Amino acid sequence: MNIAIIGGDARYLELIRHLTKNPQMDLTIIGYDQLDKGFTGAKQAELEDIEPNKLDAVIIPVPGTDHQGYVETVFSDKQIQLKKDWFHSLKEGCIVFSGITTTFLNEAAGEAALQLVPLFDRDDVAIYNSIPTVEGTIMMAIQNTDFTIHSSNVVILGLGRVGMTLASKFAGLGAHVSVGSKHQSDLARITEMGLTPFSLEELTTHSPNCDLLINTIPAKVVTKEVIQVMKSHALIIDLASKPGGTDFKYAEQRGIKAMPAPGLPGIVAPKTAGAILGRVVSQILTEHISERSR
Structure with missing residues (x-):
């Protein structure tokens, strides 16, 4: 060929x-x-x-x-x-x-x-790629916070192929993991995993307590209303493809660190x-x- x-x-x-x-x-x-x-x-x-x-x-x-x-x-x-x-x-x-x-x-x-x-x-590529993506996310979380992942409140948006691995690995590190999705089947799976499920419509009730928010959804879900009530020390890592799902401009105005991180596998591994x-x-x-x- x-x-x-x-x-x-x-x-x-x-x-x-x-x-x-x-x-x-x-x-x-x-x-x-x-x-x-x-x-x-x-x-x-x-x-x-x-x-x-x-x-x-x-x-x-x-x-x-x-x-x-x-x-x-x-x-x-x-x-x-x-x-x-x-x-x-x-x-x-x-x-x-x-x-x-x-x-x-x-x-x-x-x-x-x-x-x-x-x-x-393809499912196989996306699932394999979720491994270096999550390792890179953990690296970014450690480098950009002054608290441990263990015992921290982590909110993950989306339970796709990357979200599933994120939820599993952060829970394995001892974090209190909540996962938001609009799909009822995802909420059932999150419950089965022993984690806290919530509908995306309820995000503003979960963001005030989170230390780390990780988005995998390629739509504007981390809005001004979500960021407005977050703790000043909180970190947002947005893994969605460009332009991401976060209001980065408002996060900067609010003094909250929000980091776009598409394509992590090609950067970290x-x-x-x-x-x-x-x-x-x-x-x-x-x-x-x-x-x-x-």
């Missing part, structure tokens, strides 16, 4: 190492000109040097593209733009991988009738996060090879 990796951060160095171990995969990397050319075991090239109609798969950075098709290039000073007509020039059956989708990426892949795989929408992506991408491509050979 001819695979192009276009842009990416430190996680993608491990992803590249993982894929180069497979003799069935021929890798070309674009946007890595600041690395030693012998470092990766893959061919380095410029975007204009590759032939899109010969590619079986394209892997673009975790954040996808911006609204103009530009991708993240941590290891290059050059900007890389993937225009919609470039996607149209990819060969039929080409798979496009990203971490998350964007409007531009959805439109470009849809119009070109390409299979788009947003890796973070890029090697592990990249290995996770490498295993899943390799599995998908191997299955694709098997299907083609039938």
Whole structure:
């Protein structure tokens, strides 16, 4: 398989190492000109040097593209733009991988009738990634507070794949954990876990007593009303994708530290996060090879 990796951060160095171990995969990397050319075991090239109609798969950075098709290039000073007509020039059956989708990426892949795989929408990737996310959250909590997690009041918003791991690990550290959700099934699960459940509508009755508030919900849930009644020493860590779910401006006015922290796995554990992506991408491509050979 001819695979192009276009842009990416430190996680993608491990992803590249993982894929180069497979003799069935021929890798070309674009946007890595600041690395030693012998470092990766893959061919380095410029975007204009590759032939899109010969590619079986394209892997673009975790954040996808911006609204103009530009991708993240941590290891290059050059900007890389993937225009919609470039996607149209990819060969039929080409798979496009990203971490998350964007409007531009959805439109470009849809119009070109390409299979788009947003890796973070997969349960396996999200659950594996919750481990470095939670470790990073614990690190941030320790570094930015003057009290122990043990015996502190921790409020977690959302019981998704990250929220579940957060609740389990903070409870394991001895915190008094309350979890807010709008789903009745989540509230039942929180009760089963021995933690305190509450509806998101009741957040303002729980925020006054919390020492640490952790949000995983990509919607404006930590509002002015929620922050207004919080203790002055409280810390807010927002793990939701940009722009987050917190009124950061009001938190600053109120003197409460509120920290946006999307993409923690790539910051605190890029090697592990990249290995996770490498295993899943390799599995998908191997299955694709098997299907083609039938």
